[in-house]
Amino acid sequence: IEEALVDGGAQALGRELRSERAKAQSFWATLELPPGKRQVELRYTGLSFVSPDRVRFRYKLEGLDKDWVEAGTRRTAQYSFLRPGQYTFRVIACNNDGVWNAEGANLLLTVRPHFYETIWFAVLLWIAGAGLVVLFVRQVVVRKMRRRLEMLERQRAVERDRTRIAKDIHDDLGAGLTHISLLTELARRTPPEEVNNHLGQISDMARELTKGMDEIVWAVDPQNDTVEGLLNYLCKFAQEYLAVAGIRCRLDLPAQMSEWTVPAEVRHNLFLAFKESLNNIVKHAGATEVWLRLALGAEEFTLTLEDNGRGLTPAGKDNEGQRPGRISSGRGLDNLEKRLASIGGRCAVVSQPDKGTRIELTVNLATRHHPKWL
Numbered sequence: 001i002e003e004a005l006v007d008g009g010a011q012a013l014g015r016e017l018r019s020e021r022a023k024a025q026s027f028w029a030t031l032e033l034p035p036g037k038r039q040v041e042l043r044y045t046g047l048s049f050v051s052p053d054r055v056r057f058r059y060k061l062e063g064l065d066k067d068w069v070e071a072g073t074r075r076t077a078q079y080s081f082l083r084p085g086q087y088t089f090r091v092i093a094c095n096n097d098g099v100w101n102a103e104g105a106n107l108l109l110t111v112r113p114h115f116y117e118t119i120w121f122a123v124l125l126w127i128a129g130a131g132l133v134v135l136f137v138r139q140v141v142v143r144k145m146r147r148r149l150e151m152l153e154r155q156r157a158v159e160r161d162r163t164r165i166a167k168d169i170h171d172d173l174g175a176g177l178t179h180i181s182l183l184t185e186l187a188r189r190t191p192p193e194e195v196n197n198h199l200g201q202i203s204d205m206a207r208e209l210t211k212g213m214d215e216i217v218w219a220v221d222p223q224n225d226t227v228e229g230l231l232n233y234l235c236k237f238a239q240e241y242l243a244v245a246g247i248r249c250r251l252d253l254p255a256q257m258s259e260w261t262v263p264a265e266v267r268h269n270l271f272l273a274f275k276e277s278l279n280n281i282v283k284h285a286g287a288t289e290v291w292l293r294l295a296l297g298a299e300e301f302t303l304t305l306e307d308n309g310r311g312l313t314p315a316g317k318d319n320e321g322q323r324p325g326r327i328s329s330g331r332g333l334d335n336l337e338k339r340l341a342s343i344g345g346r347c348a349v350v351s352q353p354d355k356g357t358r359i360e361l362t363v364n365l366a367t368r369h370h371p372k373w374l
Contacts, residue, residue, distance in 0.1 A: 039080055044077070057072070
């Protein structure tokens, strides 16, 4: 074997035996091809002193050719696009008398692979493919579980609303109707001149029950599940409630309302906290003016009630010594904090004696991040 041409350029042949396997098979030439080579041309010859032009050849590339290739008198062998691996090129010659040299000449041909043709790359690719399949299956399972959890959460929300409505009807309407029934029975037994007094009590109780029913219907009506619907109802309620107590109500509201959805349970608990705050102002603040403000954030809104009353003071009498001050250690503030915490919100109270009180009710509408809504 005289020389090798790789993609048209001469490639040096190794003349050393590189392994015990090569020694055992009497390899005397080696050729190593870098990755990406396309054409390999091997040139060989045979020595004969009688009619050298009539010497015939056979060659075979073990690992590619199954049988010997009859080359005749041609002294070249060409191969294209050899796959990475190790091959053995064998060539034998026959003289003019038809005698074949069985030993011939041998060449150890090695084609180096690209990195993406190596075994380790194939293993990594297989692992990556398996990982993608596992990730895809996991995403599908997680998505199904998430939909399942969302459906269960919706069912739980409906059950909570039904339980709350049943409790409100039982506690408010049931007790009110029982009271009306007792007043009616009492009116039957009293003298005619006292009937008007009982009828007045029945009328007042009926109005309270009507207002309570209106609050229950408002809390469960899905048409009110917006910040604007919530605020309209709270403003109307505050103006009517404070007007009866002779307290001026001032509003400080944004011109553009958000389109956030406010769940029924959030609206219900926020309204109860708002109502309790107004009740504390009317009963204990001694205020003449109340500000109702709304501040919108990225994922939350803050409803603020601020009065110009006496503020929170220790238990006892005020400066004039005539009536008790607002108690800061009562259960009212704890109730506000618990109501807001149950819907993922918070309550903050800022007050100084004789300088009024500010109550901030903050509701976080990113309910997915709150454990109760997961």
